[in-house]
Amino acid sequence: MRNAFADELLKIALEDPKVVMLSGDIGNRLFDEFKAKAPDRFFNCGVAEANLIGVAAGLAMDGFRPVAYTIVPFITARCLEQIRVDLCYHNLPVTVVGVGGGLSYASLGGTHHACEDLAMLRCLPEMNVYAPADAMEVRGCLRSALSHDAPAYVRIGKKREPVFHESIPACKPGGSVQLKEGADAVLLACGNILPVVMDAADALAKRGVHAAVHSAYGVKPLDTALLQTVFAKTSVVATIEEHTLVGGFGSAVAEWLVDRTAEGFAPAARLLRLGTGDRYLHEAGSQAYARTQYGLTPTAIADRVTEALRLAEKPATDPVVA
Amino acid sequence: MSATADLPYRLTDPDQLRAKADRLRAKVVALSHTAGTPHLASALSCMDLLTTAYYTAVRFDPAHPDDPARDRLIFSKGHAIPALYAVLHDIGVISDELLADYNRDGAVLAEQPAPFCAPGVEVATGSLGHGLPIGIGMALAGRLRGDDRRVFVLMSDGECNEGSVWEAAMFAPAQKLDRLVVLIDFNKWQATGRSREVMAIDPLVDKWRAFGWSAHEVDGHDHAAIAGILENFPDGSGRPLAIIGHTVKGKGVSFMEDDNNWHYKVPDRDAFLAAWSELGQPEDEALALLDAAMPAGAH
Numbered sequence: 001m002r003n004a005f006a007d008e009l010l011k012i013a014l015e016d017p018k019v020v021m022l023s024g025d026i027g028n029r030l031f032d033e034f035k036a037k038a039p040d041r042f043f044n045c046g047v048a049e050a051n052l053i054g055v056a057a058g059l060a061m062d063g064f065r066p067v068a069y070t071i072v073p074f075i076t077a078r079c080l081e082q083i084r085v086d087l088c089y090h091n092l093p094v095t096v097v098g099v100g101g102g103l104s105y106a107s108l109g110g111t112h113h114a115c116e117d118l119a120m121l122r123c124l125p126e127m128n129v130y131a132p133a134d135a136m137e138v139r140g141c142l143r144s145a146l147s148h149d150a151p152a153y154v155r156i157g158k159k160r161e162p163v164f165h166e167s168i169p170a171c172k173p174g175g176s177v178q179l180k181e182g183a184d185a186v187l188l189a190c191g192n193i194l195p196v197v198m199d200a201a202d203a204l205a206k207r208g209v210h211a212a213v214h215s216a217y218g219v220k221p222l223d224t225a226l227l228q229t230v231f232a233k234t235s236v237v238a239t240i241e242e243h244t245l246v247g248g249f250g251s252a253v254a255e256w257l258v259d260r261t262a263e264g265f266a267p268a269a270r271l272l273r274l275g276t277g278d279r280y281l282h283e284a285g286s287q288a289y290a291r292t293q294y295g296l297t298p299t300a301i302a303d304r305v306t307e308a309l310r311l312a313e314k315p316a317t318d319p320v321v322a
Numbered sequence: 323m324s325a326t327a328d329l330p331y332r333l334t335d336p337d338q339l340r341a342k343a344d345r346l347r348a349k350v351v352a353l354s355h356t357a358g359t360p361h362l363a364s365a366l367s368c369m370d371l372l373t374t375a376y377y378t379a380v381r382f383d384p385a386h387p388d389d390p391a392r393d394r395l396i397f398s399k400g401h402a403i404p405a406l407y408a409v410l411h412d413i414g415v416i417s418d419e420l421l422a423d424y425n426r427d428g429a430v431l432a433e434q435p436a437p438f439c440a441p442g443v444e445v446a447t448g449s450l451g452h453g454l455p456i457g458i459g460m461a462l463a464g465r466l467r468g469d470d471r472r473v474f475v476l477m478s479d480g481e482c483n484e485g486s487v488w489e490a491a492m493f494a495p496a497q498k499l500d501r502l503v504v505l506i507d508f509n510k511w512q513a514t515g516r517s518r519e520v521m522a523i524d525p526l527v528d529k530w531r532a533f534g535w536s537a538h539e540v541d542g543h544d545h546a547a548i549a550g551i552l553e554n555f556p557d558g559s560g561r562p563l564a565i566i567g568h569t570v571k572g573k574g575v576s577f578m579e580d581d582n583n584w585h586y587k588v589p590d591r592d593a594f595l596a597a598w599s600e601l602g603q604p605e606d607e608a609l610a611l612l613d614a615a616m617p618a619g620a621h
Contacts, residue, residue: 020466040466043497048489051455055493058459061444062390064466066459082486085449086456090437 001156001192002099004135006030008142009067013038019146020059022052024070026099049079056094057086065093065146071105072098072114072155080120087151088124094152095145096121101131101155102192102242103276106290113290114155115276118190119247121153122220128152128173129219131191131241131249134163137217140171148173157192164194164215174221182210185305186230186269190216190241190249196291197240199298204305211305219249227256231267235312238272238305242296245275272308274301330384331413333377339545341602343373346408347574348601352608353404355594356615357425359433363572363584364402368476368507370543371567372397375474375505376409378545379552384414387441391469394444394460398453399478399507400434406443407431415441422614451484453477454504458494461502472501472555480512483521488533495534500556503563504535507542509571511582530564542567575600 010033013019020041021034035042045052049070056066068075075098076083087094098117105112121129128150130141138156145152169177179194180201189197194215201211212230216223216239230237239250250273257271276294291297295304333339347369354362376382381393397406407424410416416431420440423429430439434448445456457475464471481487494502508526510517517523530537536559540547548565555563571585572578575597589597591612598608 043462045493046489046496048493050451050486051458051489051493054452054455054486054490055459055462058456058461059463059466060459061456062460062463062467064463081449082452082455085446085452089446 001132001135001138001161002027002030002159004138005097005099005142005156006034008139010034010037012143012146013041016065016146018063018065020064020066022056022066022068024049024052024074026070049074050082053079053082053094054086057090057092060092060094061090065095067095067097067146069097069099071100071112072117073112076117076120076153083121083151084124088126091126092151093149095142096151096153097142098153098155099158101157103287103290104158104192106281106285106287110280110282113281115243116247117153117155118219118241118243118249119251122247122252126150127220130154130171130217131219132156132171132217133189133191133194133215134161134165136163136165136168137171137177137215140169141217143168144171144173144175155191161192162195164198171217174218174223176214176216176218176223176226178212178214180211180213182212184209185211185236185238185309186234187211187213187305188216188237188239188249188253189213190219190239190243193240193242193296196296196298197301200301200305203298203302207302207306209306209309216249219252222252222256224256227253228260231257231269234269236272236305236308237269238274238301238308240274240296240301242291243275244278245273246278248275250275270308270312272304274304329381331377334549336546336549339373339377339549342377342412343369343545344574344601345603346373346405346412348598348603349408349411350404351575351589351594351597351601352611353407353421353424355589355591356611358588359404359425360586360588361401362587362589363578363582364399364478364509365405366573366575366578367509367542367569367571368399368402368478369405369573370545371505371507371548371565371569372405372409372476374545374548375476375552376413378549379555380474381472382442387415390467391464391471393472393474394457395442395474395476396445396447396453396457397443397476398445398447399450399476399481400447402478403433403435403443403447410440410442450478450481451486454487454490454494457502458490458497458499461494461499462497464501472503474503474505476505476507478512479506479508479510479517479523479526482506482523482526483512491530491533491535494562498560499562500560503552503555503565504530505565506567507569508566509569511571511585513585527564527566530566534561535564536561537564537566539566539568542569543573
């Protein structure tokens, strides 16, 4: 995804002289072409993220379209107050791009795990949050973010993720893309967990359960039209993300569902939320290993969906009385 | 923007600058008293740096406040913003009505400034350590646009506690931003203690010099000295400029000077009148101000 990001950013920058790139001293060689073709619009701001965001704000106040880029925890949590005050309070069109979303950099240890960013960025007024699932969605989300007059956060993976789209989807704030049809359950994959979710859908199919899969790249705003449709007609809707269950995409969907219920909506579906646990991993391991530790494997996801479907088919009982 | 002398508010004579600063100090004391807002002593200490910068150097045309090539002054120590409101009122970009509404419910001018609340308030400050990075962004924007703007950032010594200040302090010289100047109101106090005791701030000028700035130490109440440095800005060194102004917190009002209680304390009627008189302003005007500020029906 990061190569697609660098490539698409260069294309956009060559179309729009207002686009400027600010890097937090990462992406060795990744931006060589950008630096060659637009040398005055590339700034290596060093390992100093608070300053980086402020510089981006100053450029945006002058009509430029800055892209602020480094590894997720450092471009979000490290400088959250700068994002809040400089970008969101002033409502400036700065696109914050975090590389290594979720467990992408699992092997680098807990400092580089990024499972809280969606929660932190989502609660900021004015902020749009995107979590693209493959290289094509990265390109589409970047174009969407840079075309809106508001701060945006785009959370991307790392490299060599499977690509699901043949062309760049027309992404928009609050958008999603359907990747698989199925009437028995709906799987809403948020971000770079999509390949696992596609495999989970295959595992379910072998059990005779046909699940639809959507890539829900729009975290804030949500694709509420999609939610309205799937919660009205399915028995189980599952959200799956490489992010803590506190405040992420699944939380956003739960908030939407509760609020709609208060307005009189009677959902047909139960909501099942899958994500990383409320604990840090301390042991070494790859992204695949880290996913197993949080129950984010195709089999584990298929098991949870199967169980939710079984419960949904049973008559309602009070678990305390039962 | 061309000849700076064309700006209607331009002052060059140090006596005129001193009179202007005292006049604006009195206005700030009045704002603090009538609106009940704190941080008065912080506004008083920076007034000479601010007025010298504005009235001798900053190219900000009240008739064209959105000129893309204007000089930017970022008032980074946002808690003292009444000082800037007073300047902007004096040069005619903040109206009497707007200033009279200061800090009332629903007012445009708040105790710390909201984004784009008035021309000349370039940044919503109040959280320390934000002004300089944003100022760097504005200076880079000027370079990309090829205009001749300069960026002034007024900060406090307490603000220099913030790590973001030193991130920015390392970045600006790397970018050779010689059209950027930092003015530090070094009043030796922060909110709850002596700034040199809370953090090892000394030697402050050496720190900025070591970070690659063209750094100067001056009496922050000496208009001629401050103006003399700004007259040669950019100074040809290729480096950004830092002016460390040694100041007295609460400057201009004897019973507030170097008394950190006035970081939070709000002057009552007697303190306001005493300060107003010490600053050489006419008493009848003070009484009229008090009368106008009284709530309807209280007469």
